Amino acid sequence: MHFSRAINIDDLRSLAKRRLPRAVFDYIDGGAEREVTLRENRRIWEDICFHPRNAVATPKPDTRVTILGTEIALPIVLAPLGSTRMFHPSGELAAAKAAGDAGIPYTLSTFSSYSFEELSKASNAPLWYQLYLAGGRAVVEATLAGAWKNGFRALAVTIDTNGPGMRERDFRNGAPQFMGKSFFAMMPFASQVIVRPRWLAGFLADRKHAMRYPNVLIPGKGPLPAMDVQASLRDSVVTWADLRWIREAWPGPILAKGVITGDDALRALDEGVAGMIVSNHGGRQLDCCRPTARALPEVLQAVNGRAEVYVDGGIRRGADVVKAICMGAKAVLIGRAYGYGLAAGGKEGVARAIAILKADIERTLVLLGCPSIRELNGTYVELPKSW
Template sequence: MSAISFDVSMRSRPITVEDYRRKARRALPTMVWAFVDGGAEDEVTLRANRTAFDRWQLRSKVLTGNAGTSLSTKVGGVELSLPVFLSPTGMTGLVHWTGERSAARAAERAGTRAVISTASSYTVEEIADATSDNHFFQLYPWTSLATGEPLSKRFVDRAHSAGYRALFVTVDVPVPGNRERERKHGMGIPPTLTPKRALDAALRPRWAYHFLTKQRISSRMLVNERGAAAAVRSARTQQRLMRPDLSWDDLARIRDWWQGPLYIKGILDPDDAETALNLGADGIMVSNHGGRQLDSALAGLEALPGVVDRIGGRIPVYLDGGVRRGSDVVKALALGATAVGIGRPYVYGLAARGEDGAAHVLEIFREEIARTLTLMGVADVAELDRTHLHPVTDTAGAQYTDHRHTT
């Protein structure tokens, strides 16, 4: 009997990111799950972010004597114990009431950092007060308020005063993406609650209890209130403040405001990467917003080599989008990334087990990266380059890649 009980217990403990994804799906109402796991329109780019990793195989060498245990890298001048950090995710309190506060704590436990979203369920000050390390801040370069004072400047000043070490400026959201799965399940603005959706939420009593009692579901940097009405106001405010006319001149102004490390998030084109570098960016984050903005945009991993070929060696290049395994991280590093950001994986962990779940997701990545390197015969993530990869070919012998992806 004890052996059977032990086996059941082990089976219930997640051991992969996909395990956490399944647990998160069970923990969340369908309309919230659509917000977490959905993408834009037909979700072509959402899927492409994952399948792009399948187009590369890892080269392995045996009897090298390398344990693959050196995983450290630097982001924003901070030494990280593994080449994975937390990408910004907005309104994470919808998933678990402790939201970004727990995410940042989980990152600290793993020896890494979190990038806190402008649309966070907690203010930058609240997160700074709840953590020990200096994290990073993500800025949506929104327009000014009616007073004429630049809202973006206000956010930048608050993040600096709260001790944030680096600034990530997201440039791929001039307008909201057309997230049809969200809209079909009632996550529009305002959300549409039907009896069926209310019952679906009630069947998740733990989530429903925290939703009703904690009400951490608004963007607290915009609306210093809790509750559903505040969440709708903050979402409407975000849409009203978005900048379809955003230009490189705006980025130059932000560069003047922020004296620390500044990274541009949302770049897929090498020309844009070069322009950002010339305007003083300290790094580039190759990203398509997790497939939530322009559908049929290039997958992040597909865009990565072109950006690295253009600016690699001058400033660091990071990647997010579709990363679910330690082997995914290794492939991204071999293609030239200095580190990768994860979004949905740690959100799955939060939904399933709160801070402990997010921390465990990071440990899963650590174990998988180390194991992958050892099996490849590589001692240090810094050694990875394109010689460690083979492009996959289809049945006709054609490579799933282009001239930028040569090994």
């Protein structure tokens, strides 16, 4: 099947699986430890039922929403995904271009292999930047200045990475060996790459660029190399105290990414965030962490309208997006849904993923009898009694 004929995100996932070596596919697709949170994030959207208003004609539903003061075409933001140049050589550039064409924001990961300048030249999307404290405070302050100068206007500070998660698939597939420099250490894992010659040719031509992060410039060394990421995450954990100096260094709105309890939501409000993303990192960090749809009501209650609340995790259908908005989220972020599209077909693959979700959202609004995303509310859904 060609990606242009994919009718749902699972089709794009199957195409990505056929195009990528196992190590790269599993890096996108996998989660931490037993992958309980990865599975539950997705499954739990199915526990929420719709209450439609029948015999209502809404032929052209309006999908626009305003977030952080900017009107966007759909209540969707592309989430930060690190190292997407491994999925496809056009990586972050392709995703940001597709977001711009669709009229939705794009969030650039700290671990991007394209520079701020390249992104801002290529894309007309509202640009957000995701922050890890890689390299320490002085490096981060320079990075933030670079992001702002190049038109990035919102900052998502990821707070769910107290340390690296244990993604067992990555270890089984030899990710540490591929990241290392020893050719001999890679040998036992080479077969998974050799069976994907098209991917391999593209990757080898691009390898020099794909495995380093030009927005994180380490003094005296240059761009942070991919192989140093785990160590840099361990060395520079974000704490609430850091939010204070980050706020001094960033003139725009700050979002806390990785809020999963009401208590942390209150803590984030104390630090003056403009919004927060209910997220467990797509089930890639703490396994058996509560699924995000389950956490959303508690966070919304704690925030009580004092900041914008977004949610990500397990969103694969427009119906999931509509459910999140009915529950009170301003918008959702999607990660793997567009990551699979990028792997399947570069920019056009990301565009296909967004188009699938847009068509789903419009159809769901029509079937719900609701003329606009802005009119969705809790009366359109029924949450499980036990929540």
